[in-house]
Amino acid sequence: MTAAGRPAAAGAGAGGTAVVVEAPGEHRLVPHEPRDPAPGEALVEVHAAGICGSDREVYQGNRPEGYVRYPLTPGHEWSGTVRRVGAGVPRALVGRKVVGEGFRNCQVCDRCHAGETTLCSAGYEETGFTQPGAMAATLTLPARLLHVLPDDADLSAAALLEPAACIAAAALKANAVPGERVAVVGTGTLGMFAVQFLRANSPSELLVVGTRDDRESLSRQFGASDFRTKDRPLPDDFDVVIETAGSADAARTAASLLRRGGRLVLTGIPAPGAGGLDPTDLVVRQLEVHTVFGAPPDAWAHTVRVFAAGLLDPLPLVTHELPLAEFPEAIELVGSGDPKVGKVLLRP
Numbered sequence: 627m628t629a630a631g632r633p634a635a636a637g638a639g640a641g642g643t644a645v646v647v648e649a650p651g652e653h654r655l656v657p658h659e660p661r662d663p664a665p666g667e668a669l670v671e672v673h674a675a676g677i678c679g680s681d682r683e684v685y686q687g688n689r690p691e692g693y694v695r696y697p698l699t700p701g702h703e704w705s706g707t708v709r710r711v712g713a714g715v716p717r718a719l720v721g722r723k724v725v726g727e728g729f730r731n732c733q734v735c736d737r738c739h740a741g742e743t744t745l746c747s748a749g750y751e752e753t754g755f756t757q758p759g760a761m762a763a764t765l766t767l768p769a770r771l772l773h774v775l776p777d778d779a780d781l782s783a784a785a786l787l788e789p790a791a792c793i794a795a796a797a798l799k800a801n802a803v804p805g806e807r808v809a810v811v812g813t814g815t816l817g818m819f820a821v822q823f824l825r826a827n828s829p830s831e832l833l834v835v836g837t838r839d840d841r842e843s844l845s846r847q848f849g850a851s852d853f854r855t856k857d858r859p860l861p862d863d864f865d866v867v868i869e870t871a872g873s874a875d876a877a878r879t880a881a882s883l884l885r886r887g888g889r890l891v892l893t894g895i896p897a898p899g900a901g902g903l904d905p906t907d908l909v910v911r912q913l914e915v916h917t918v919f920g921a922p923p924d925a926w927a928h929t930v931r932v933f934a935a936g937l938l939d940p941l942p943l944v945t946h947e948l949p950l951a952e953f954p955e956a957i958e959l960v961g962s963g964d965p966k967v968g969k970v971l972l973r974p
Contacts, residue, residue: 833852
């Protein structure tokens, strides 16, 4: 891991700084004043905030309409420590290490009552996209969204639990059972988390399909039993496939790996114009297809349990830790295409 600065985190009483994206391509580093938690809320001192492709979309201005609100402090992947709580929140939370769900669901619609908070019918609201995010010294949010970590948890590793939770949602939908043949399409952060979640279910075979040979070593480190680039001959008899690549042909590649009656979970969001799945193929082969956008509470709880049990290791995915002031450099790193760049963390 390289570190381009590890500044001390600001305490809950200090102002510190925050990144504000005023409009696409325009950002400022501004003084940050912690917002006291209202009833039902908690104030968290941010340890680290991860950057993903959607943060780059926010900065560049190509996130879908309705899924961002400017001006905005980004940061939906984060970890930290609770410093203050509002009325009605157990004081036992103060001092605990935490991560938090991003979707600000209404809690009262049918979908929320069913636990499907990412489908809340009240509309889309999410930390770091339409609500202030964690690229700041502190973050104040509803305490009900917090998930408590073990006291000895590594907070740099925990900053990656948001993308891990999205893949946990995919793993739960895939419902792989021990002994099944499973595969992952995509070798980025999400793909490597998918390998770890599927490995925990004791598959008889775990194939990773990617585009770069240099990802084979890490894939096998996380539990893959086979690795192939997509230009090589691929099998067509797997029970479960999780797609994480989001490339134009990733969904079709993933579907082609399945046996008749196999289960497919799509998590990638390709650019417009991507090839779709053949409906005739889906019907004739009786494929079961699921999709994931975000992570509901059960996926978050599953992720924290697996992380606490030592079955999820995010740290090898982190290659850069930068101070908050280097936000533009971090955004460029994420979009550089450099194979040496993995997960980039910002430290307030």
